[in-house]
Amino acid sequence: MLYIKCIFGGVKKTMTRSEENYIKSIYHLDKVESAMVSTNAIAEEMQTKPSSVTDMVKKLSEKGMVNHKRYKGVSLTEIGRKAALSIIRKHRLWEVFLVEKLDFAWDEVHEVAEQLEHIKSDALIEKLDAHLGFPRVDPHGDPIPSKDGEFKKVIKKLLSEVEIGAEGVCVGVKDSSTPFLKFLDKNKIAINDYIKTIEKEEFDGSLYIEVNGRKVHISNQIASNLYLEIKEAE
Amino acid sequence: MLYIKCIFGGVKKTMTRSEENYIKSIYHLDKVESAMVSTNAIAEEMQTKPSSVTDMVKKLSEKGMVNHKRYKGVSLTEIGRKAALSIIRKHRLWEVFLVEKLDFAWDEVHEVAEQLEHIKSDALIEKLDAHLGFPRVDPHGDPIPSKDGEFKKVIKKLLSEVEIGAEGVCVGVKDSSTPFLKFLDKNKIAINDYIKTIEKEEFDGSLYIEVNGRKVHISNQIASNLYLEIKEAE
DNA sequence: ACATATTTTTAGATTAGTCTAAATATTTAT
DNA sequence: ATAAATATTTAGACTAATCTAAAAATATGT
Numbered sequence: 001m002l003y004i005k006c007i008f009g010g011v012k013k014t015m016t017r018s019e020e021n022y023i024k025s026i027y028h029l030d031k032v033e034s035a036m037v038s039t040n041a042i043a044e045e046m047q048t049k050p051s052s053v054t055d056m057v058k059k060l061s062e063k064g065m066v067n068h069k070r071y072k073g074v075s076l077t078e079i080g081r082k083a084a085l086s087i088i089r090k091h092r093l094w095e096v097f098l099v100e101k102l103d104f105a106w107d108e109v110h111e112v113a114e115q116l117e118h119i120k121s122d123a124l125i126e127k128l129d130a131h132l133g134f135p136r137v138d139p140h141g142d143p144i145p146s147k148d149g150e151f152k153k154v155i156k157k158l159l160s161e162v163e164i165g166a167e168g169v170c171v172g173v174k175d176s177s178t179p180f181l182k183f184l185d186k187n188k189i190a191i192n193d194y195i196k197t198i199e200k201e202e203f204d205g206s207l208y209i210e211v212n213g214r215k216v217h218i219s220n221q222i223a224s225n226l227y228l229e230i231k232e233a234e
Numbered sequence: 235m236l237y238i239k240c241i242f243g244g245v246k247k248t249m250t251r252s253e254e255n256y257i258k259s260i261y262h263l264d265k266v267e268s269a270m271v272s273t274n275a276i277a278e279e280m281q282t283k284p285s286s287v288t289d290m291v292k293k294l295s296e297k298g299m300v301n302h303k304r305y306k307g308v309s310l311t312e313i314g315r316k317a318a319l320s321i322i323r324k325h326r327l328w329e330v331f332l333v334e335k336l337d338f339a340w341d342e343v344h345e346v347a348e349q350l351e352h353i354k355s356d357a358l359i360e361k362l363d364a365h366l367g368f369p370r371v372d373p374h375g376d377p378i379p380s381k382d383g384e385f386k387k388v389i390k391k392l393l394s395e396v397e398i399g400a401e402g403v404c405v406g407v408k409d410s411s412t413p414f415l416k417f418l419d420k421n422k423i424a425i426n427d428y429i430k431t432i433e434k435e436e437f438d439g440s441l442y443i444e445v446n447g448r449k450v451h452i453s454n455q456i457a458s459n460l461y462l463e464i465k466e467a468e
Numbered sequence: 469a470c471a472t473a474t475t476t477t478t479a480g481a482t483t484a485g486t487c488t489a490a491a492t493a494t495t496t497a498t
Numbered sequence: 499a500t501a502a503a504t505a506t507t508t509a510g511a512c513t514a515a516t517c518t519a520a521a522a523a524t525a526t527g528t
Protein backbone atom coordinates (compact mmCIF):
# COMPACT_ATOMS: atom_id res chain seq x y z
CA MET A 1 0.00 0.00 0.00
CA LEU A 2 2.68 2.40 1.08
CA TYR A 3 4.80 0.98 -1.70
CA ILE A 4 2.19 1.69 -4.35
CA LYS A 5 1.76 5.15 -3.02
CA CYS A 6 5.49 5.75 -3.24
CA ILE A 7 5.74 4.68 -6.84
CA PHE A 8 2.84 6.74 -8.06
CA GLY A 9 3.52 9.59 -5.70
CA GLY A 10 6.41 11.85 -6.41
CA VAL A 11 9.21 9.52 -5.38
CA LYS A 12 12.17 9.69 -7.69
CA LYS A 13 13.83 6.60 -9.01
CA THR A 14 17.55 6.91 -9.16
CA MET A 15 18.53 6.34 -12.74
CA THR A 16 21.96 5.49 -14.01
CA ARG A 17 23.55 7.70 -16.61
CA SER A 18 22.94 5.06 -19.24
CA GLU A 19 19.29 4.71 -18.34
CA GLU A 20 18.90 8.46 -18.57
CA ASN A 21 20.46 8.53 -22.01
CA TYR A 22 18.18 5.79 -23.28
CA ILE A 23 15.09 7.54 -21.91
CA LYS A 24 16.18 10.76 -23.56
CA SER A 25 16.75 9.04 -26.90
CA ILE A 26 13.38 7.33 -26.75
CA TYR A 27 11.75 10.66 -25.98
CA HIS A 28 13.36 12.34 -28.97
CA LEU A 29 12.41 9.49 -31.30
CA ASP A 30 8.88 9.44 -29.93
CA LYS A 31 8.54 13.14 -30.83
CA VAL A 32 9.54 12.63 -34.44
CA GLU A 33 7.32 9.71 -35.39
CA SER A 34 4.60 9.58 -32.85
CA ALA A 35 4.16 5.80 -32.99
CA MET A 36 6.05 3.06 -31.17
CA VAL A 37 9.82 3.49 -31.23
CA SER A 38 11.79 0.64 -32.79
CA THR A 39 14.74 -1.16 -31.26
CA ASN A 40 16.88 -0.37 -34.28
CA ALA A 41 16.05 3.31 -34.16
CA ILE A 42 17.13 3.47 -30.52
CA ALA A 43 20.33 1.58 -31.33
CA GLU A 44 21.07 4.02 -34.13
CA GLU A 45 20.39 7.06 -31.93
CA MET A 46 22.40 5.70 -29.01
CA GLN A 47 25.25 4.35 -31.13
CA THR A 48 24.87 0.89 -29.66
CA LYS A 49 23.77 -2.50 -30.95
CA PRO A 50 20.13 -3.60 -31.05
CA SER A 51 20.84 -6.40 -28.58
CA SER A 52 22.03 -3.86 -26.02
CA VAL A 53 18.84 -1.93 -26.58
CA THR A 54 16.71 -4.99 -25.92
CA ASP A 55 18.48 -5.51 -22.59
CA MET A 56 18.07 -1.92 -21.49
CA VAL A 57 14.47 -1.74 -22.64
CA LYS A 58 13.73 -4.79 -20.50
CA LYS A 59 15.28 -3.04 -17.53
CA LEU A 60 13.44 0.23 -18.12
CA SER A 61 10.21 -1.66 -18.62
CA GLU A 62 10.65 -3.39 -15.24
CA LYS A 63 11.22 0.03 -13.69
CA GLY A 64 7.97 1.27 -15.20
CA MET A 65 9.57 3.88 -17.43
CA VAL A 66 8.61 2.38 -20.80
CA ASN A 67 5.90 0.17 -22.26
CA HIS A 68 7.19 -2.76 -24.24
CA LYS A 69 5.71 -5.80 -25.96
CA ARG A 70 8.19 -8.27 -27.42
CA TYR A 71 8.92 -7.50 -31.08
CA LYS A 72 6.54 -4.54 -30.98
CA GLY A 73 8.61 -1.50 -30.10
CA VAL A 74 8.68 0.87 -27.17
CA SER A 75 6.89 3.92 -25.84
CA LEU A 76 7.43 6.04 -22.74
CA THR A 77 5.12 5.76 -19.76
CA GLU A 78 4.05 8.94 -18.03
CA ILE A 79 6.85 8.38 -15.52
CA GLY A 80 9.31 7.91 -18.36
CA ARG A 81 8.13 11.06 -20.11
CA LYS A 82 8.56 13.08 -16.93
CA ALA A 83 12.03 11.65 -16.49
CA ALA A 84 12.97 12.55 -20.07
CA LEU A 85 11.72 16.10 -19.65
CA SER A 86 13.65 16.48 -16.43
CA ILE A 87 16.86 15.56 -18.24
CA ILE A 88 16.06 17.83 -21.18
CA ARG A 89 15.33 20.67 -18.75
CA LYS A 90 18.76 20.23 -17.20
CA HIS A 91 20.47 19.98 -20.56
CA ARG A 92 18.89 23.16 -21.87
CA LEU A 93 19.41 25.19 -18.70
CA TRP A 94 23.08 24.23 -18.73
CA GLU A 95 23.30 25.28 -22.37
CA VAL A 96 21.90 28.70 -21.48
CA PHE A 97 24.47 28.96 -18.69
CA LEU A 98 27.35 28.01 -20.96
CA VAL A 99 26.39 30.56 -23.61
CA GLU A 100 25.18 33.44 -21.48
CA LYS A 101 27.50 33.23 -18.51
CA LEU A 102 30.60 31.50 -19.84
CA ASP A 103 30.57 32.92 -23.39
CA PHE A 104 30.55 29.65 -25.25
CA ALA A 105 29.24 29.86 -28.80
CA TRP A 106 25.79 28.33 -29.18
CA ASP A 107 27.18 25.49 -31.32
CA GLU A 108 29.93 24.56 -28.85
CA VAL A 109 27.80 23.66 -25.88
CA HIS A 110 26.18 20.37 -26.70
CA GLU A 111 28.95 18.02 -25.65
CA VAL A 112 29.50 19.62 -22.27
CA ALA A 113 25.76 19.88 -21.64
CA GLU A 114 25.51 16.15 -22.31
CA GLN A 115 27.70 15.65 -19.28
CA LEU A 116 26.19 18.34 -17.07
CA GLU A 117 22.63 17.09 -17.61
CA HIS A 118 23.40 14.03 -15.47
CA ILE A 119 24.42 15.94 -12.34
CA LYS A 120 22.01 14.93 -9.61
CA SER A 121 20.75 17.76 -7.43
CA ASP A 122 17.31 19.33 -7.44
CA ALA A 123 18.53 22.36 -5.53
CA LEU A 124 21.26 22.91 -8.11
CA ILE A 125 18.96 23.01 -11.08
CA GLU A 126 16.38 25.25 -9.42
CA LYS A 127 19.06 27.69 -8.31
CA LEU A 128 20.60 27.62 -11.76
CA ASP A 129 17.20 28.37 -13.29
CA ALA A 130 16.79 31.38 -10.99
CA HIS A 131 20.36 32.56 -11.65
CA LEU A 132 19.63 32.55 -15.38
CA GLY A 133 16.40 34.50 -14.92
CA PHE A 134 14.05 31.59 -15.70
CA PRO A 135 14.84 31.42 -19.41
CA ARG A 136 12.12 30.13 -21.78
CA VAL A 137 14.36 28.68 -24.45
CA ASP A 138 17.87 27.33 -24.86
CA PRO A 139 20.48 28.93 -27.15
CA HIS A 140 19.14 26.95 -30.11
CA GLY A 141 15.65 28.33 -29.49
CA ASP A 142 14.30 25.06 -28.11
CA PRO A 143 11.86 25.45 -25.22
CA ILE A 144 12.89 24.58 -21.67
CA PRO A 145 10.43 22.30 -19.85
CA SER A 146 9.27 23.44 -16.43
CA LYS A 147 10.21 21.69 -13.19
CA ASP A 148 7.10 19.53 -13.30
CA GLY A 149 7.70 18.43 -16.86
CA GLU A 150 5.48 20.77 -18.85
CA PHE A 151 6.40 22.99 -21.72
CA LYS A 152 4.97 26.47 -21.58
CA LYS A 153 3.24 26.60 -24.92
CA VAL A 154 5.39 29.07 -26.81
CA ILE A 155 3.61 30.93 -29.59
CA LYS A 156 6.26 32.64 -31.63
CA LYS A 157 6.06 35.19 -34.40
CA LEU A 158 8.70 36.87 -36.52
CA LEU A 159 9.56 40.29 -35.15
CA SER A 160 8.82 41.71 -38.59
CA GLU A 161 5.24 40.44 -38.35
CA VAL A 162 4.08 41.57 -34.90
CA GLU A 163 2.11 44.77 -34.59
CA ILE A 164 3.83 47.87 -33.24
CA GLY A 165 3.67 48.05 -29.47
CA ALA A 166 3.92 44.28 -29.12
CA GLU A 167 6.53 43.01 -26.71
CA GLY A 168 7.91 39.66 -25.61
CA VAL A 169 10.89 37.45 -25.12
CA CYS A 170 13.18 36.72 -28.03
CA VAL A 171 12.90 32.96 -28.36
CA GLY A 172 14.76 32.10 -31.49
CA VAL A 173 16.37 32.90 -34.80
CA LYS A 174 15.25 31.83 -38.24
CA ASP A 175 18.67 32.29 -39.82
CA SER A 176 21.32 30.60 -37.69
CA SER A 177 24.28 31.39 -39.93
CA THR A 178 27.46 32.60 -38.31
CA PRO A 179 27.31 36.12 -39.83
CA PHE A 180 23.80 36.67 -38.47
CA LEU A 181 24.72 35.36 -35.02
CA LYS A 182 27.82 37.55 -35.02
CA PHE A 183 25.64 40.53 -35.89
CA LEU A 184 23.34 39.78 -32.95
CA ASP A 185 26.31 39.38 -30.67
CA LYS A 186 27.78 42.71 -31.75
CA ASN A 187 24.45 44.44 -31.20
CA LYS A 188 23.94 42.73 -27.87
CA ILE A 189 20.71 41.06 -28.87
CA ALA A 190 20.46 37.57 -27.41
CA ILE A 191 17.96 34.86 -27.02
CA ASN A 192 15.76 35.31 -23.94
CA ASP A 193 16.18 39.10 -24.07
CA TYR A 194 13.01 41.12 -23.58
CA ILE A 195 12.11 43.10 -26.70
CA LYS A 196 9.57 45.88 -27.20
CA THR A 197 8.62 47.21 -30.61
CA ILE A 198 8.50 51.00 -30.63
CA GLU A 199 8.05 52.20 -34.17
CA LYS A 200 8.22 50.98 -37.73
CA GLU A 201 9.83 52.98 -40.51
CA GLU A 202 7.28 52.48 -43.26
CA PHE A 203 9.43 53.06 -46.33
CA ASP A 204 12.04 50.36 -45.58
CA GLY A 205 10.29 48.27 -42.93
CA SER A 206 13.09 48.87 -40.42
CA LEU A 207 12.15 48.75 -36.74
CA TYR A 208 12.93 50.78 -33.65
CA ILE A 209 12.95 48.38 -30.71
CA GLU A 210 13.99 48.24 -27.09
CA VAL A 211 16.19 45.36 -26.01
CA ASN A 212 16.18 45.02 -22.23
CA GLY A 213 15.38 48.73 -22.08
CA ARG A 214 18.06 49.81 -24.56
CA LYS A 215 16.92 51.41 -27.85
CA VAL A 216 18.09 49.74 -31.05
CA HIS A 217 17.31 50.31 -34.71
CA ILE A 218 17.21 47.17 -36.86
CA SER A 219 16.60 46.59 -40.55
CA ASN A 220 13.65 44.63 -41.84
CA GLN A 221 16.01 41.82 -42.79
CA ILE A 222 17.09 41.45 -39.18
CA ALA A 223 13.51 41.71 -37.92
CA SER A 224 12.40 38.95 -40.23
CA ASN A 225 14.93 36.54 -38.74
CA LEU A 226 14.09 36.98 -35.06
CA TYR A 227 11.27 35.18 -33.29
CA LEU A 228 9.32 36.82 -30.47
CA GLU A 229 7.24 34.89 -27.98
CA ILE A 230 3.69 36.20 -28.09
CA LYS A 231 1.56 36.05 -24.95
CA GLU A 232 -1.71 34.08 -25.04
CA ALA A 233 -3.79 37.26 -24.74
CA GLU A 234 -2.17 38.88 -27.78
CA MET B 235 60.16 7.31 -28.90
CA LEU B 236 57.07 9.19 -29.90
CA TYR B 237 55.23 7.14 -27.31
CA ILE B 238 57.62 8.13 -24.57
CA LYS B 239 57.32 11.74 -25.63
CA CYS B 240 53.56 11.49 -25.45
CA ILE B 241 53.53 10.09 -21.97
CA PHE B 242 55.90 12.62 -20.52
CA GLY B 243 54.69 15.44 -22.69
CA GLY B 244 51.36 17.03 -21.93
CA VAL B 245 49.14 14.27 -23.25
CA LYS B 246 46.16 13.65 -21.02
CA LYS B 247 45.13 10.20 -20.05
CA THR B 248 41.41 9.77 -19.91
CA MET B 249 40.59 8.66 -16.43
CA THR B 250 37.40 7.03 -15.28
CA ARG B 251 35.43 8.64 -12.50
CA SER B 252 36.55 5.93 -10.13
CA GLU B 253 40.21 6.37 -11.01
CA GLU B 254 39.87 10.09 -10.42
CA ASN B 255 38.35 9.51 -7.00
CA TYR B 256 41.13 7.15 -5.97
CA ILE B 257 43.81 9.59 -7.14
CA LYS B 258 42.15 12.38 -5.20
CA SER B 259 41.94 10.26 -2.04
CA ILE B 260 45.56 9.25 -2.31
CA TYR B 261 46.54 12.89 -2.75
CA HIS B 262 44.64 13.92 0.37
CA LEU B 263 46.13 11.10 2.43
CA ASP B 264 49.59 11.86 1.12
CA LYS B 265 49.23 15.45 2.37
CA VAL B 266 48.39 14.41 5.90
CA GLU B 267 51.12 11.87 6.60
CA SER B 268 53.80 12.51 4.09
CA ALA B 269 54.94 8.88 3.88
CA MET B 270 53.61 6.02 1.76
CA VAL B 271 49.83 5.73 1.80
CA SER B 272 48.45 2.41 3.06
CA THR B 273 45.88 0.25 1.32
CA ASN B 274 43.66 0.29 4.38
CA ALA B 275 43.78 4.07 4.62
CA ILE B 276 42.65 4.38 1.02
CA ALA B 277 39.89 1.85 1.58
CA GLU B 278 38.71 3.82 4.61
CA GLU B 279 38.78 7.13 2.73
CA MET B 280 37.05 5.71 -0.34
CA GLN B 281 34.53 3.64 1.62
CA THR B 282 35.54 0.48 -0.18
CA LYS B 283 37.27 -2.77 0.78
CA PRO B 284 41.04 -3.15 0.80
CA SER B 285 40.88 -5.78 -1.94
CA SER B 286 39.21 -3.27 -4.24
CA VAL B 287 41.98 -0.82 -3.48
CA THR B 288 44.65 -3.36 -4.39
CA ASP B 289 42.99 -3.86 -7.77
CA MET B 290 42.70 -0.18 -8.50
CA VAL B 291 46.21 0.58 -7.31
CA LYS B 292 47.52 -2.04 -9.71
CA LYS B 293 45.62 -0.35 -12.53
CA LEU B 294 46.81 3.14 -11.60
CA SER B 295 50.34 1.86 -11.25
CA GLU B 296 50.23 0.43 -14.78
CA LYS B 297 49.01 3.81 -16.00
CA GLY B 298 51.96 5.49 -14.32
CA MET B 299 49.91 7.51 -11.88
CA VAL B 300 51.17 5.91 -8.67
CA ASN B 301 54.25 4.11 -7.38
CA HIS B 302 53.56 0.82 -5.71
CA LYS B 303 55.60 -2.05 -4.30
CA ARG B 304 53.65 -5.07 -3.11
CA TYR B 305 52.82 -4.81 0.61
CA LYS B 306 54.60 -1.44 0.83
CA GLY B 307 51.97 1.20 0.21
CA VAL B 308 51.41 3.80 -2.47
CA SER B 309 52.58 7.25 -3.48
CA LEU B 310 51.63 9.52 -6.36
CA THR B 311 53.93 9.99 -9.32
CA GLU B 312 54.36 13.47 -10.73
CA ILE B 313 51.70 12.64 -13.32
CA GLY B 314 49.39 11.42 -10.57
CA ARG B 315 49.95 14.54 -8.51
CA LYS B 316 49.12 16.76 -11.48
CA ALA B 317 45.98 14.73 -12.11
CA ALA B 318 44.93 15.08 -8.47
CA LEU B 319 45.47 18.83 -8.53
CA SER B 320 43.48 19.15 -11.72
CA ILE B 321 40.51 17.46 -10.05
CA ILE B 322 40.88 19.54 -6.89
CA ARG B 323 41.03 22.68 -9.04
CA LYS B 324 37.74 21.75 -10.66
CA HIS B 325 36.15 20.85 -7.34
CA ARG B 326 37.09 24.13 -5.72
CA LEU B 327 36.17 26.32 -8.68
CA TRP B 328 32.74 24.69 -8.78
CA GLU B 329 32.37 25.32 -5.06
CA VAL B 330 33.07 29.01 -5.61
CA PHE B 331 30.49 29.04 -8.38
CA LEU B 332 27.86 27.35 -6.24
CA VAL B 333 28.34 29.76 -3.35
CA GLU B 334 28.96 33.02 -5.19
CA LYS B 335 26.69 32.65 -8.18
CA LEU B 336 24.00 30.25 -7.05
CA ASP B 337 23.78 31.29 -3.39
CA PHE B 338 24.46 27.93 -1.85
CA ALA B 339 25.72 28.03 1.72
CA TRP B 340 29.40 27.17 2.00
CA ASP B 341 28.61 23.93 3.83
CA GLU B 342 26.07 22.72 1.27
CA VAL B 343 28.29 22.54 -1.76
CA HIS B 344 30.53 19.55 -1.25
CA GLU B 345 28.24 16.81 -2.54
CA VAL B 346 27.36 18.60 -5.77
CA ALA B 347 30.97 19.65 -6.34
CA GLU B 348 31.95 15.98 -6.02
CA GLN B 349 29.87 15.37 -9.12
CA LEU B 350 30.82 18.49 -11.04
CA GLU B 351 34.55 17.89 -10.59
CA HIS B 352 34.35 14.97 -13.03
CA ILE B 353 32.97 16.93 -15.97
CA LYS B 354 35.51 16.67 -18.75
CA SER B 355 36.18 19.89 -20.64
CA ASP B 356 39.25 22.08 -20.44
CA ALA B 357 37.46 25.00 -22.07
CA LEU B 358 34.71 24.77 -19.49
CA ILE B 359 36.96 25.02 -16.48
CA GLU B 360 39.05 27.86 -17.89
CA LYS B 361 35.95 29.84 -18.79
CA LEU B 362 34.48 29.14 -15.38
CA ASP B 363 37.68 30.37 -13.75
CA ALA B 364 37.48 33.62 -15.74
CA HIS B 365 33.76 34.02 -15.02
CA LEU B 366 34.51 33.78 -11.30
CA GLY B 367 37.31 36.37 -11.54
CA PHE B 368 40.17 33.90 -11.01
CA PRO B 369 39.47 33.22 -7.33
CA ARG B 370 42.40 32.26 -5.10
CA VAL B 371 40.50 30.16 -2.59
CA ASP B 372 37.32 28.13 -2.34
CA PRO B 373 34.48 28.98 0.07
CA HIS B 374 36.20 27.00 2.83
CA GLY B 375 39.34 29.08 2.40
CA ASP B 376 41.30 26.28 0.72
CA PRO B 377 43.59 27.40 -2.09
CA ILE B 378 42.70 26.69 -5.72
CA PRO B 379 45.53 25.10 -7.73
CA SER B 380 46.44 26.78 -11.00
CA LYS B 381 45.83 25.21 -14.39
CA ASP B 382 49.29 23.67 -14.46
CA GLY B 383 48.94 22.13 -11.05
CA GLU B 384 50.68 24.64 -8.82
CA PHE B 385 49.39 26.38 -5.75
CA LYS B 386 50.11 30.05 -5.58
CA LYS B 387 51.79 30.19 -2.22
CA VAL B 388 49.22 32.01 -0.13
CA ILE B 389 50.64 33.91 2.83
CA LYS B 390 47.72 34.86 5.00
CA LYS B 391 47.46 37.12 8.01
CA LEU B 392 44.57 38.03 10.25
CA LEU B 393 43.07 41.34 9.22
CA SER B 394 43.59 42.55 12.79
CA GLU B 395 47.32 41.99 12.47
CA VAL B 396 48.22 43.65 9.16
CA GLU B 397 49.54 47.19 9.19
CA ILE B 398 47.27 50.03 8.12
CA GLY B 399 47.37 50.59 4.39
CA ALA B 400 47.81 46.91 3.66
CA GLU B 401 45.46 45.40 1.10
CA GLY B 402 44.74 42.00 -0.35
CA VAL B 403 42.22 39.33 -1.07
CA CYS B 404 40.14 37.89 1.74
CA VAL B 405 41.12 34.23 1.69
CA GLY B 406 39.47 32.72 4.71
CA VAL B 407 37.79 32.88 8.06
CA LYS B 408 39.12 31.70 11.40
CA ASP B 409 35.70 31.35 12.97
CA SER B 410 33.39 29.43 10.68
CA SER B 411 30.36 29.42 12.94
CA THR B 412 26.98 30.16 11.41
CA PRO B 413 26.50 33.47 13.28
CA PHE B 414 29.81 34.80 12.00
CA LEU B 415 29.12 33.69 8.43
CA LYS B 416 25.67 35.26 8.63
CA PHE B 417 27.27 38.48 9.80
CA LEU B 418 29.63 38.48 6.81
CA ASP B 419 26.76 37.75 4.49
CA LYS B 420 24.73 40.63 5.88
CA ASN B 421 27.66 43.00 5.53
CA LYS B 422 28.44 41.75 2.04
CA ILE B 423 31.93 40.62 2.91
CA ALA B 424 32.81 37.41 1.11
CA ILE B 425 35.78 35.26 0.50
CA ASN B 426 37.83 36.42 -2.50
CA ASP B 427 36.71 40.03 -2.00
CA TYR B 428 39.45 42.64 -2.27
CA ILE B 429 39.98 44.44 1.04
CA LYS B 430 41.96 47.60 1.85
CA THR B 431 42.66 48.73 5.39
CA ILE B 432 42.07 52.46 5.79
CA GLU B 433 42.33 53.36 9.44
CA LYS B 434 42.41 51.77 12.85
CA GLU B 435 40.49 53.15 15.83
CA GLU B 436 43.09 52.87 18.54
CA PHE B 437 40.91 52.73 21.64
CA ASP B 438 38.84 49.67 20.57
CA GLY B 439 40.92 48.23 17.74
CA SER B 440 38.06 48.54 15.28
CA LEU B 441 38.96 48.98 11.61
CA TYR B 442 37.81 51.10 8.73
CA ILE B 443 38.21 49.04 5.55
CA GLU B 444 37.17 49.07 1.93
CA VAL B 445 35.54 45.95 0.55
CA ASN B 446 35.58 45.99 -3.26
CA GLY B 447 35.66 49.78 -3.03
CA ARG B 448 32.87 50.09 -0.47
CA LYS B 449 33.71 51.54 2.97
CA VAL B 450 32.90 49.37 5.98
CA HIS B 451 33.59 49.71 9.69
CA ILE B 452 34.29 46.45 11.51
CA SER B 453 35.04 45.66 15.14
CA ASN B 454 38.31 44.15 16.26
CA GLN B 455 36.53 40.88 16.91
CA ILE B 456 35.51 40.66 13.26
CA ALA B 457 38.96 41.71 12.06
CA SER B 458 40.60 38.99 14.10
CA ASN B 459 38.55 36.32 12.35
CA LEU B 460 39.25 37.27 8.75
CA TYR B 461 42.35 36.23 6.84
CA LEU B 462 43.93 38.47 4.22
CA GLU B 463 46.31 37.23 1.58
CA ILE B 464 49.55 39.17 1.86
CA LYS B 465 51.68 39.77 -1.25
CA GLU B 466 55.27 38.52 -1.29
CA ALA B 467 56.67 42.07 -1.25
CA GLU B 468 54.84 43.01 1.92
C1' DA C 469 62.59 -14.49 18.64
C1' DC C 470 58.65 -16.24 17.78
C1' DA C 471 53.61 -16.57 18.18
C1' DT C 472 49.83 -13.66 17.31
C1' DA C 473 47.57 -9.89 15.23
C1' DT C 474 47.16 -6.98 11.41
C1' DT C 475 47.62 -5.72 6.69
C1' DT C 476 47.74 -6.76 2.02
C1' DT C 477 47.11 -9.57 -1.77
C1' DT C 478 45.01 -13.25 -4.48
C1' DA C 479 41.22 -16.05 -6.16
C1' DG C 480 36.81 -16.36 -7.53
C1' DA C 481 32.05 -14.34 -7.77
C1' DT C 482 28.74 -10.44 -8.91
C1' DT C 483 26.55 -6.52 -11.38
C1' DA C 484 25.88 -3.14 -15.13
C1' DG C 485 26.50 -2.32 -19.61
C1' DT C 486 28.12 -3.71 -23.57
C1' DC C 487 29.33 -7.01 -27.51
C1' DT C 488 28.91 -11.07 -31.30
C1' DA C 489 26.59 -14.77 -33.19
C1' DA C 490 22.66 -17.48 -33.54
C1' DA C 491 17.72 -18.06 -33.17
C1' DT C 492 13.15 -16.33 -33.76
C1' DA C 493 9.53 -13.19 -35.16
C1' DT C 494 7.75 -9.88 -38.38
C1' DT C 495 7.49 -7.52 -42.75
C1' DT C 496 7.85 -7.24 -47.66
C1' DA C 497 7.90 -8.59 -52.35
C1' DT C 498 6.75 -11.42 -55.80
C1' DA D 499 0.74 -17.06 -49.62
C1' DT D 500 5.05 -18.02 -49.03
C1' DA D 501 10.05 -17.15 -49.57
C1' DA D 502 13.38 -13.71 -48.71
C1' DA D 503 14.70 -9.79 -46.20
C1' DT D 504 14.68 -7.34 -42.06
C1' DA D 505 14.04 -6.60 -37.19
C1' DT D 506 14.25 -8.32 -32.64
C1' DT D 507 15.48 -11.25 -29.09
C1' DT D 508 18.24 -14.74 -26.75
C1' DA D 509 22.51 -16.94 -25.37
C1' DG D 510 26.93 -16.54 -24.05
C1' DA D 511 31.08 -13.72 -23.42
C1' DC D 512 33.79 -9.46 -22.02
C1' DT D 513 35.28 -5.35 -19.09
C1' DA D 514 35.25 -2.32 -15.08
C1' DA D 515 34.46 -1.98 -10.51
C1' DT D 516 33.18 -3.99 -6.83
C1' DC D 517 32.64 -7.85 -3.17
C1' DT D 518 33.84 -12.14 0.18
C1' DA D 519 36.85 -15.49 1.81
C1' DA D 520 41.23 -17.38 2.03
C1' DA D 521 46.24 -17.04 1.63
C1' DA D 522 50.49 -14.57 2.20
C1' DA D 523 53.36 -10.97 3.99
C1' DT D 524 54.43 -7.78 7.54
C1' DA D 525 54.22 -5.84 12.17
C1' DT D 526 53.78 -6.31 17.20
C1' DG D 527 54.10 -7.83 22.04
C1' DT D 528 56.05 -10.24 25.50
